[in-house]
Amino acid sequence: MLRLLSLLALMWSLAVPAIAQEGPVDPRVSTGGAQTLEDILRRQEGLAIDDSFRSGLTGNPDAAAATVDQLGTLGGVSDSDLWRAFRYGSADISTQARNPAAKTLIQDGGMWWLKYREGPLLTIAIYLLGGTLVLLALFYMIRGRIRIHGEKTGRTMIRFKTFERFGHWLLATSFIALGITGLISLFGRKVLIPAFGHEAFSSLAIISKWVHNNISWAFVVALVIIFVAWAVHNLPDRTDLRWLAKAGGLFGGEHPPAKKFNAGQKLIFWSVIVLGGSISLSGLSLLFPFEFNLFGHTFSTLNSWGVPGLFGVQDLPYPLEPQEEMQYAQLWHALVSLVLTAIILAHIYLGSVGMEGAFDAMGKGEVEEQWAREHHSIWAQEVLDSKTFGKESN
Amino acid sequence: MKAFVLSIIALVLITVGANQILMQSGFSSAVAGSSSDNVRLSD
Numbered sequence: 001m002l003r004l005l006s007l008l009a010l011m012w013s014l015a016v017p018a019i020a021q022e023g024p025v026d027p028r029v030s031t032g033g034a035q036t037l038e039d040i041l042r043r044q045e046g047l048a049i050d051d052s053f054r055s056g057l058t059g060n061p062d063a064a065a066a067t068v069d070q071l072g073t074l075g076g077v078s079d080s081d082l083w084r085a086f087r088y089g090s091a092d093i094s095t096q097a098r099n100p101a102a103k104t105l106i107q108d109g110g111m112w113w114l115k116y117r118e119g120p121l122l123t124i125a126i127y128l129l130g131g132t133l134v135l136l137a138l139f140y141m142i143r144g145r146i147r148i149h150g151e152k153t154g155r156t157m158i159r160f161k162t163f164e165r166f167g168h169w170l171l172a173t174s175f176i177a178l179g180i181t182g183l184i185s186l187f188g189r190k191v192l193i194p195a196f197g198h199e200a201f202s203s204l205a206i207i208s209k210w211v212h213n214n215i216s217w218a219f220v221v222a223l224v225i226i227f228v229a230w231a232v233h234n235l236p237d238r239t240d241l242r243w244l245a246k247a248g249g250l251f252g253g254e255h256p257p258a259k260k261f262n263a264g265q266k267l268i269f270w271s272v273i274v275l276g277g278s279i280s281l282s283g284l285s286l287l288f289p290f291e292f293n294l295f296g297h298t299f300s301t302l303n304s305w306g307v308p309g310l311f312g313v314q315d316l317p318y319p320l321e322p323q324e325e326m327q328y329a330q331l332w333h334a335l336v337s338l339v340l341t342a343i344i345l346a347h348i349y350l351g352s353v354g355m356e357g358a359f360d361a362m363g364k365g366e367v368e369e370q371w372a373r374e375h376h377s378i379w380a381q382e383v384l385d386s387k388t389f390g391k392e393s394n
Numbered sequence: 395m396k397a398f399v400l401s402i403i404a405l406v407l408i409t410v411g412a413n414q415i416l417m418q419s420g421f422s423s424a425v426a427g428s429s430s431d432n433v434r435l436s437d
Contacts, residue, residue, distance in 0.1 A: 165397035166404070173405050210413070218408040222401075365397070 028053060046112070048314065051088070058085035089321070100290040101322035109317070113327035121331065122190055125183070125338050132342040136349045143251065146355040148371050156366035157383055165362055167225030171272070174219040179341050181208040181215075186334060213287060220280050227273055233260045234269040239378065260379040268347050275340040282333040286326065295328040296320040 028036055033053065042049050059081030085091035087106040095102045160168070184192065185208055193201045240263035242256050248264050249255035256262075261269065285292040299316035302308065308315050320328070351358050357371035372380035 162397045162400075166401050169398045169401035170404055173401060177405075211409070214409045214413040214416075215405065217412040218405045221404075221408060363395070363398075 033057075054084055055088040055090075057081065058088065058090050104321050104323060107321050107323045109321065109324050110327065113324075113331065116331065117334075118190060121334060122187065124335070125186060128338050128342050129345070132345045136346060136354075140349075140354065145353065146250070148356050148368065149374060150370045153369040155369045156360075156364075157369055157372050157380065158365060159361040159367045159372070160365050162365065163225075164229050165365055167222055167229055168362055170218055171222035171226055174215050174222060175276075175344065177211060177215050178219060179337070181212040182334070182337055184208040185212065216280070216283055216287070219276070223273070223276050223280065226269075230261070230269060231273075234266045236263075236266060239263075240266060255374050255377070257377045258375065258379065259382075260376060262376065264350075268343060271340065271343050275336050275343075279333060279336050279340065282329045282336070285329040286333060289326055290322045293320075293322075293325045295325055295332075 027038070028034065030036070035049075035054070039049050059078060082091065083106075086093075087108055089104065091105070093103045093105065184204060188201055188205055192204070196204075237259075239257055239259060243258055243263040246254075246256045248262060281292075282294065285294050296319055299320070300318045303315045303318060317324070351362065357368050358375075360371075361367050369380070369384075372383070
């Protein structure tokens with residue numbers, strides 16, 4: 001009997017710890033409450049981790065040893081607690097700086113932005129712009145210059161008035177200047193500093209920044225001018241469907257009928273208006289730091305509509321630190337600008353070396369009548385019917 | 395050509411003009427983010 005009781009007591013003593021282990025286990029027991037290897041790996045992969053085990057660990061002065069006691073702390077909070085409070089934005093900070101971001105002493109999300117800006121963003125820029133140039137070169141080699149097929153008449157038609165061409169060239173020159181100076185800023189640290197040194201790049205960066213910040217207003221003015229001048233001619237209609245179905249005759253065959261602007265030109269026009277407008281808005285946000293917060297409210301609205309869930313991703317971050325607003329604005333500004341630059345490269349190609357007679361439209365404002373008949377047959381007929389001919393060429 | 399030259403002139407005028415206006419209005423983040431209030435500038 002005694003042996004049986006001893007055996008039962010032994011089994012009980014072994015069973016209790018086993019039962020205890022079946023309950024919820026703190027994964028950070030092994031690290032004394034600090035982050036685990038799994039946390040570090042998840043963070044390195046860019047996955048979300050539950051930071052509550054340390055974000056809330058910012059000290060409790062009421063529970064701390066009294067400062068007057070022997071061996072008491074100098075304050076109620078340890079250095080580690082204080083740094084965590086800085087990092088997670090719970091520290092009570094007072095400052096005389098009036099900048100909205102002045103109270104954010106540590107901005108955790110900034111590392112993601114910095115890594116993206118120094119890595120993937122540059123890769124995207126190289127592939128997008130380089131890829132576009134390669135494709136255009138290939139297209140030129142395969143298709144060659146798009147010629148005027150019919151016999152030239154020697155007569156010209158007024159294609160664009162001086163005001164229209166003024167708006168176009170103001171937009172074009174400001175965009176090229178903005179593109180070059182923007183790329184100088186984007187590739188400065190990774191490419192230009194290693195190539196030319198800090199001092200040379202410093203001068204270049206100062207000039208680039210001045211030009212980029214101030215020439216941007218000319219871009220905005222030109223954007224308004226071309227919108228007023230051409231929006232009505234770029235409204236989509238049925239002729240665009242036929243034009244798109246034949247790819248505009250780019251790959252051979254007859255040029256489909258088109259009005260003043262064909263479907264391809266309309267796509268470029270609305271790309272310039274929409275993307276250029278978005279670039280202007282994000283640029284304004286960057287030019288006046290912390291004054292125009294575009295992203296926090298947008299993310300909150302998209303989250304409330306459940307948009308991220310439709311794509312199977314987590315909710316977008318909200319609320320954003322003031323610096324995060326600027327970081328998202330910078331990324332958006334750069335990415336949209338790169339997309340628009342790729343589109344404009346194609347536009348420049350077709351408006352110059354890619355198509356015979358196309359440059360005259362913006363260069364002189366007048367085009368060969370046969371060119372107009374082939375590329376914008378409906379518009380050409382309307383102009384001819386109204387007898388508004390340009391001057392006869394020699 | 396006339397339109398192109400005019401656009402270049404406008405580009406320069408707008409760029410320099412915008413810079414002058416913005417400089418005089420104190421738009422920079424350095425100006426917007428600092429204050430001399432409650433700061434002892436001299437003893």
